[in-house]
Each structure stands twice: as C-alpha cells, then as structure tokens.
Amino acid sequence: MTKSLVRVLLAICVLQAGVAAAAQQNAKPKQPGLEAETPSQFYLRYRAAVQSASNLDDVMRFWQRSLVAEFKQAPADQRADLAAFKRMYGMLSDVSVVSVSVAPGGLTATMRLSGKTADGTTISGTALVVREDGGWKLAAPENWQEQNQK
Numbered sequence: 001m002t003k004s005l006v007r008v009l010l011a012i013c014v015l016q017a018g019v020a021a022a023a024q025q026n027a028k029p030k031q032p033g034l035e036a037e038t039p040s041q042f043y044l045r046y047r048a049a050v051q052s053a054s055n056l057d058d059v060m061r062f063w064q065r066s067l068v069a070e071f072k073q074a075p076a077d078q079r080a081d082l083a084a085f086k087r088m089y090g091m092l093s094d095v096s097v098v099s100v101s102v103a104p105g106g107l108t109a110t111m112r113l114s115g116k117t118a119d120g121t122t123i124s125g126t127a128l129v130v131r132e133d134g135g136w137k138l139a140a141p142e143n144w145q146e147q148n149q150k
Contacts, residue, residue, distance in 0.1 A: 039109035039129050040097040042136035050089045056082050064130055064137040092117065092144070098124075107131045113142065122147050 037045075046062040053059050059082070060068045071079060080088070092115035102109045113125040125144035129136045 037136065039100050039102065039111055039136055042129060043097060043111060043113075043127055043138075044095075046138060047089060047095060050085055053082060053086070056085075059085055062138055064132055064139045067137075067139065092123070108139070109136070113144075115144070 042062075049062060050059050060071065063071070095113060095115040098112040098114050100109055100111050108128065108130050111127045111129070113127060115123055115125065117123060123144050123146050125142050127142045128139040130139045131137075
C-alpha cells in the first residue's frame with residue numbers, strides 16, 4: 001500500500017472511533033419503561049399508585065430523597081399514615097395536568113394542575129418534580145387552592 005492510502009485509511013479509522021466514542025458518551029442509561037416518561041405521566045402514575053399502595057414505602061418511592069428524610073424526621077404521631085394519604089388523594093376527582101414547565105437543563109419541572117372536589121368545585125394546584133436516580137420524583141407536597149369564581 002502506498003503511504004497516502006495508509007494515511008487515508010488511518011484517518012477514516014480515527015474518525016470512526018471518534019464518532020463511536022461520542023455516541024457512547026451521549027447514550028443515557030435507561031431505566032426499563034421509564035426512559036421517555038414525561039413529568040405529567042409520572043405525576044398521574046404517582047396519584048394512581050397512592051390509591052393502590054399497600055404501605056407507605058409504596059408512596060415514598062415516588063418522593064425525592066430529601067422529602068422522604070423530612071417526612072421520617074417528623075414525630076410518628078405527627079405523620080400522615082397510609083389511610084390518610086389515600087383519603088387526601090381520594091378527595092379530588094378528574095385531576096389533570098394543565099401545563100408543564102421544565103426548567104433549563106431538564107432537572108426540574110413545575111406542573112399546573114386541575115381537579116374537582118366532591119361538591120364539583122374546580123380547584124387548581126401545582127406540583128414540583130425533580131430528576132433523581134434517572135427518573136422523576138415528587139419534590140414537595142402539591143399545593144391546591146380553590147379557583148376564584150367571578
């Protein structure tokens with residue numbers, strides 16, 4: 001082989017190795033079934049999971065680590081139990097995510113929510129989620145309030 005042909009082949013090999021390395025570096029680790037989950041999908045899955053939970057760990061696995069720690073630091077007699085969580089989440093129906101605002105960098109998202117009380121009153125709320133351990137986690141309790149009626 002001539003020297004110029006060897007240089008061309010060497011350049012092609014170096015280029016291919018660089019492209020392969022870049023592709024591998026940009027590949028994100030995947031969590032089965034959750035790689036494309038949106039903040040909205042996560043939040044609605046969380047609400048459904050509260051209702052079907054058999055213990056508090058089933059609920060807390062959806063929470064950010066710092067929220068779990070804060071909950072566990074409260075005296076046991078001041079913490080909500082599973083039945084209380086189920087009652088609270090069962091008080092609203094037709095809960096939907098109205099809009100989602102993902103912060104630059106994609107590590108946090110704020111959702112505007114809508115739901116109905118037992119008497120049919122529409123209320124609005126917000127929920128904050130963060131990326132943790134490759135998926136979305138609830139960062140704080142939701143904030144719900146009655147909409148102003150005019």
